[in-house]
Amino acid sequence: MLLEAIYHRPKNNFAYAYTKEELHLYVRTKKGDAKEVQLIHGDPYHFEKKSGWQYEKAPMRLSGTDALYDYWFTSLKPPFRRLRYGFELTDGNETIIYGEKGFRDEPTSEDMGFYFAFPFLNGIDVFSPPEWVKDTVWYQIFPERFGNGDASLNPKGTVPWRSEEPKVDNFFGGDFEGIIEHLDYLVELGITGIYMTPIFKAYSNHKYDTIDYYEIDPQFGDKDTFKRLVDTCHEKGIRVMLDAVFNHSGYYFPAFQDVLENGENSIYQDWFHTREFPLQEKPYPNYDTFAFEKSMPKLNTENPEVKDYLLGVARYWVEEFNIDGWRLDVANEVDHQFWREFRSVVKAAKEDTYILGEIWHDSMPWLLGDQFDAVMNYPFTEASLNYFARGKMNAREFSDELTKVLHMYPDNVNEVQFNLLGSHDTPRILTESKEDKEKVKQLFLFQLSFIGTPCIYYGDEIAMTGEHDPGCRKCMIWDEEDQDREMFSFVQKLIQLRKDIPAFGNHGEFRVLHADPDENTLIYKKSDATTTLLFILNPTESSQSIPLPQAYQGQKGTDLWSGETLDPSASCTLEPYQFQIIQY
Structure with a gap:
């Protein structure tokens, strides 16, 4: 076995408290190396005079495979909430013991320091994101483009709804009344959470350039209207998440x-990251900004006055308006200590507030339980688009990437990860799919049956198109004759299945069973204690005969989409872009 590939870390995503009683443990090996892995474990204080440290062995199961590695998993409940442990790895010929100090040929009952340690399972350290998020289906709204319900609020120069293409600087008059008027549409679709891009007073149409964090932008309405929006959402079973732009003003x-x-004589000069005076904007700003955008100067969140101001903002909108979540813009460029204090303030105001960071890369440092509940799951996004929409990834590569995604963070995090396919920052999924709606359907099927909390970007459910910003920020289409109602019904049915069948959504274990790199077909399983679902997908342009996993050959099942009873078979024949969901 290749020792250099064997890896475990006794914290983070490889060893963590899943509940106040249960630990999750993982170890990584080279792909195909180990045939069997067992956990060697025992209480660190359990010794016998003659035989030394007392330990047991427990089998670990293969939880996933990617292009380079196998991942092995087990869970256990230490009776005294503390653990010493190591791993016994076997390839059929060779057996090795792996611990914190390296490798041995046999377990040791004398050198306790050889083993990994989980010193104590302290309840306060268990990462516990809000339970409600696990069953939420989100809908992202760009308020300026969703609905114009009060024309009296229109900014100067507002153009008629859908009268022209979106530009970086045009206005169509979207507002809170426009959202309130269409909440029943969201209820009909099955939405239980809305995420709105910034609503605070700002200069632009996107509002990421805040002027006043304590005031609603007048084009959207006032605080009374916003309070009515939140209350109405809550009455209809919809949570509300706002966008916090604390990296820059x-x-x-x-x-x-x-x-x-x-x-330099300004009492606010230390509120920002200024390098010299006078301030200059060309050729590049001589003050830190978001990217090189002169209109978005970066805030100094290490400054106590800035910190107090922004933490007051975070508390205010939770306490005064009962919002349910904060999405944190450019979250990775703000210092960790600020986010720790942010979490304390927000959770004190409302314990089950959802805290979501916008980070596009590996985010483990922010997901240790002291900062965010989750991040926007862009690794999921890119893998899904590359496989289903762009054709840049085959089924095996897609399966490998999913394994990485699911082993990147603890299960507590994965269950509330924000799984999006598109947003105000990306081309629309129908455009990514070269306007092939069958590809979009497969994207929605996968998104809504994966682990995490899914988010639909406004209008994708009715097959809107749009290139990168500003093209992806078109006005929402409200004339039904211009909507793709068949796509709407398709998404609506998937959401209902997610609600009706726990294993379909966030309460079923996910496992890829078949990923053919040549035929490019995919089978994955979602299962819980009572239900097993096989998702069989043909995202190709040709008819495919897809072999069922051996364990399911000859078993009767029900086609969950059509309701038909299926006769036992060894394979499933699917037409181009067809899928089947078999319930056993």
């Missing part, structure tokens, strides 16, 4: 205007 934020006017 807007150009017209009063504190930044003071720095522009008074330079």
